[in-house]
Amino acid sequence: MRKHNAKVLRSVRLDIGQLSAIVPESLSFCFEVMTSGTELEGAKLIMEIIPLRGTCRDCGREFEIKEYAFECPHCSSPHIDTIAGQELSIVEMEVD
Amino acid sequence: MKVSVVKNILEANDRIAQENRAIFDENDLLVFNLMSSPGAGKTSLLENTIDALKEDLKIGVIEGDIQSSQDAERIAEKGIPAVQINTGGACHLDGNMIRDTFKEFDFDALDLLVVENVGNLVCPAEFKVGEDFKAMILSVTEGEDKPAKYPLMFHESKVLLINKIDLLPYVDCSVEKIKKEALKINPEMTIFEISCKTGEGLDAWYNWLREEVKTRGSARKQ
C-alpha cells in the first residue's frame, strides 16, 4: 500500500485451490474480525476457488480431477501430476 | 487502482523448508513428518519403531504439541534424542519451528529424524518442514469416511498406517473401504495395517522404513 501511495484497501483477491486446507467461510470471518477497527476496515476479501486439474504422465492429456479421484479419465493411469487446485495465493489488491 | 500481486502465501515457509532440507541432505539424514488426528497413535508408533530399530539406526525425534512435553519425555526414556516444540496454540509445525531445534541435535550422528506433528488432519499437510516424505496414521476408531473428508492429507502422504486394528471387532469400520478411498486420492500410497498394541503388522513397516533409510542415503551420495 505504501509503495503505491494508497490510503484505502478496497479488496484483496485470493486464489484458493480446491485441495487446500482453507475453509473459505472461516477465512472470510477471520478477515473481517482482523480488519474491523483498523485502517483496513471495509476491505473485501474475494476468493476464487480453483478446481483441481491434472495431467496424465502416461497419455499426456489434461483434465479436471473430479471427486478427488487421481486417475486419468482417458487411459485410467494412476500417474497424475496436479497442475492446479493446490493454490493459496494473493493475486490482486485494489487500493485507492 | 488495481495492483497485481501474485504471491504464494506459503512461499516463506517453503523457502525455509528447502533450507532445512539442504541441511538434512548434507547430513545424509532421512526425515519424515508424521501426522494424524490427536490420539491416533503417533507417539505409540514411534515408541515401537524405536524399540525395533534402535540397534540398527540412530534415530532422533522432534515432538510437536500445542502444550506439554509429555511426548518428548516418553521418547527420551528410550535413550533417544528428543526435542519438544510447543506451538502455543498453532495447530501445525512449520519450517521455522523445526529449524529452531537444530542446535539441540548432532545430525551427523543420526540416520533418521522423525517429526511428530501436532494432532490435526488438516493444516499440517499444508506446511513443509523439509522432510523427505509425509506419513500419516488413521486409526480404525476414527471411521472409514476420513479420506473423503480430509483429502489433502491423504494426497500429500506417501505412507498410510491404519492403526488399532486390534479394535476392529468392536467398531464398524472397513479397512478395505479406507484403503480403497485412500488409493483413489493417492494411487501411489503405501499402506500398512498395524496395531501398536499387539504389534501386528509392524514388521512390514520396519522393513519398509529400513529400506527407505538405505535407498535415500545412497541416492544422495551419488
Ligand SMILES: Nc1nc2c(ncn2[C@@H]2O[C@H](COP(=O)(O)OP(=O)(O)O)[C@@H](O)[C@H]2O)c(=O)[nH]1
Ligand atoms: N487399542 C489400541 N490402542 C492404541 C493403539 N495405538 C495407540 N493406542 C492408544 O491410543 C492412545 C493415544 O496414543 P498416542 O500414541 O499417544 O497418540 P498420538 O496422540 O497420535 O501421539 C493411547 O492411549 C495409546 O495407548 C493400538 O494399536 N490399539
Ligand SMILES: [Mg+2]
Ligand atoms: Mg503424541
Ligand SMILES: [Zn+2]
Ligand atoms: Zn492418461
